[in-house]
Amino acid sequence: MKPVAFDYERPRTLAEAVRLLSTNADAKILAGGQTLGPMLNLRLVQPTLIIDITRIAELTRVEEDGEAVTLGACVTHASIEDQKIVDPSNGFLAEVAHGIAYRAVRTRGTIGGSLAHADPAADWLSCLMALGAEVLLTGARGKRRIGVADFMRGALDTELEPDEIMDGVRIPKLSKKARAGFAKICRKSGEFADAIGAVLHDPERGVLRLVAGATQGRPIIIDPATCPIDMNFPPPLGPVRKKLEQSGLAADVYELNIHMAAIARALDKAHAQ
Numbered sequence: 001m002k003p004v005a006f007d008y009e010r011p012r013t014l015a016e017a018v019r020l021l022s023t024n025a026d027a028k029i030l031a032g033g034q035t036l037g038p039m040l041n042l043r044l045v046q047p048t049l050i051i052d053i054t055r056i057a058e059l060t061r062v063e064e065d066g067e068a069v070t071l072g073a074c075v076t077h078a079s080i081e082d083q084k085i086v087d088p089s090n091g092f093l094a095e096v097a098h099g100i101a102y103r104a105v106r107t108r109g110t111i112g113g114s115l116a117h118a119d120p121a122a123d124w125l126s127c128l129m130a131l132g133a134e135v136l137l138t139g140a141r142g143k144r145r146i147g148v149a150d151f152m153r154g155a156l157d158t159e160l161e162p163d164e165i166m167d168g169v170r171i172p173k174l175s176k177k178a179r180a181g182f183a184k185i186c187r188k189s190g191e192f193a194d195a196i197g198a199v200l201h202d203p204e205r206g207v208l209r210l211v212a213g214a215t216q217g218r219p220i221i222i223d224p225a226t227c228p229i230d231m232n233f234p235p236p237l238g239p240v241r242k243k244l245e246q247s248g249l250a251a252d253v254y255e256l257n258i259h260m261a262a263i264a265r266a267l268d269k270a271h272a273q
């Protein structure tokens, strides 16, 4: 199948992209096109206007302040894999990027496009929830900032308003002693995961966070505030398993077991650092 006919705009500024989006009810943002392309071809989406945001310089920015690094939404998976960015994560982001799809997909696919699409199996969602990152949104009514954990409402469902564009992702800097681990279970490398485990232990910043991703909805976040584990690392797996069981998102024993295996592997990787 082929897409329906649509108009195409390639603005050079974020303000112009927001103006186009807010004045065209059936417009769709195009970033790397790795997800939107197939959706257009299958006519799962039928926009009257495509707004290509890849020529907007602001969306490929890399900014650093004392506490965080902000990546523009159009920074590609490959740029992160190749460590062309300032890295707030002691190499963790590059490792996660390397596991996304195949190099051709990583060359075009963007961090913002992945988060905006909100596929529960997207690697960035689980990784960035573990890191405590925030997304930056710009719309006709101004700018706002929201944690990745709150940004995703559910499968393919986010807090993005119809007139909003994600312009960046703000990722806190890890301390030197922080340990992070990521494990993805899939049938073949280069595929979306059946289960994801992401772990961050950053005692200097008082953070211990485990994430079970590629569930049927939002990744499940496990930390001392929501689960009977303390800051000791690695945490006991019994309470973690119980929390996943109670979440209801791991639908059966097989699913629960592969999510526990992904978390255990991520913990092993982090512990080995």
Ligand SMILES: Cc1cc2nc3c(=O)[nH]c(=O)nc-3n(C[C@H](O)[C@H](O)[C@H](O)COP(=O)(O)OP(=O)(O)OC[C@H]3O[C@@H](n4cnc5c(N)ncnc54)[C@H](O)[C@@H]3O)c2cc1C
Pocket: 028, 029, 030, 031, 032, 033, 034, 035, 036, 037, 053, 073, 074, 099, 100, 101, 102, 105, 108, 109, 110, 111, 112, 113, 114, 116, 117, 121, 122, 123, 124, 160, 164, 165, 166, 167, 190, 191, 192, 193
């Ligand atoms: C073969 C294949 C294998 C893959 N495997 C994996 C995998 O293992 N792990 C993984 O995580 N991902 C995987 N992906 C997905 C890949 O990471 C895509 O890059 C990502 O899902 C979408 O990013 P994009 O930049 O291509 O967005 P696009 O396809 O351009 O857009 C996706 C959606 O987000 C919207 N959007 C894009 N950018 C913005 C923005 N800045 N603000 C608001 N809305 C926006 C678009 O309107 C569209 O609805 C795979 C894709 C393919 C084709």
